[in-house]
Amino acid sequence: MSGPVAADKPSTGLRRHSLREDAADAIRAQIVSGELRPQTLYAIGRVAEQLQVSITPVREALLDLAKEGLIEMVRNRGFRIRVLTDAELDQTLQIRLMLEVGAVREITAQGLIDDFAALRDLSDRAQKAAEAGDWVGLVGIDRELHLMLLGYLGNPRLVDIVGQLRDQARLYGFDGIAGSQRLLASTREHDELLDAIEAGRTEDAAQLMSRHLKHARGIWAGMAEGRSAD
Template sequence: MVNLTSSERLSVSSLREQAHRMIRTAVVTGEIRPGRIYSALQLAAQLGVSVTPVREAMLELVREGLLEPVRNRGYRVVELADADIAEIYEIRELLEVPALIRVAGRVPAAEEPRLRALVATMQRAADDGDLPTFLEADRDFHLTLLALAGNRRLVEMVGLLRDQTRLYGAGQLAHGGGLRDSADQHAGLLDALLAGDGERARDLMHEHLVYTHDVLTPDS
């Protein structure tokens, strides 16, 4: 058995977390393309790190439903049918809308500047066509709000569901003003929550989910 010092264990863990974050972002933004097979060795070379943390990161992404293993070859992005995406959005509506109704009027004052900063980041990224920055701020915004409902498992479940669908239609959002429309929807949702208007927040979240679902599945 290999004995690692605490600093070495921390280093390996940190590399795995960084590799996981970078590969997940590449999957969600489409840089890692559906249909192509990627090996841990290939991605490790691109990231400039050893194979072990990259392989562990890819196995974690398999557990999260973003990648699937291809025997003796590597990994590829899991492709979803329109029916799969519809199921995920139905689950998201069942989970997120009631949670945000509970959050309405209960957003701590200390959280408001960070949430407004995330909206501003989305708006700037939308105007610049910066999809990775937009998606990261979008994810942080929604999961921060859900965390205020006080259910850690809810946050984890929604985070995984969001990641599984974000690689579909993310490119479409970046064209035709879709990113800016989405960013502005977040601004309205935050205003409703801060004002304690649960009904308005419910309606806006429903409309936001319908909008993004329609972008992801334009032919359904």
């Protein structure tokens, strides 16, 4: 494994305060990016060494991540990254549809976004990452875009919940997605969504968000079919 992953972490290790939270953030980032992969048993001591902290805050962080459903602890051995089932992924999509479609409807109806520059920039970066087959980069950009958009509703708990749901969905797997034309098409849907929001087309925006989330679920399903055919 490489050094601390989170962008705000210094290369010399994690900050001394809030080590438990910092360790959780760093490990979560490694999970979402695919650096830590399912089916591999990881030793807590090795992770602590890589993060340059003691074992205690790392163990506490892992317990928090286990509660989030991101990992499973293996008694006296370490931990593994969880793998979502199809049913769990469908349940995650259902919850995201309930939360994000309604949020976009409210954001559009109330005209809560007065400057789309940052969102447009993220949309452009997502497309470029997809074109380049940069899956790890795309994961972070796409996450930032969606959570920034939801943030305009002014409900940080909503942002946290959706962020956790997105992180859990990434546990489904990574192989076979990067470079997919369906993935590129999905990133281009961001522009359509932002156009509808900026124009105040409330129902169009809500429908576009619903379609976008369902298309993303379809990409994961297609990837699973490809894996089973190998």
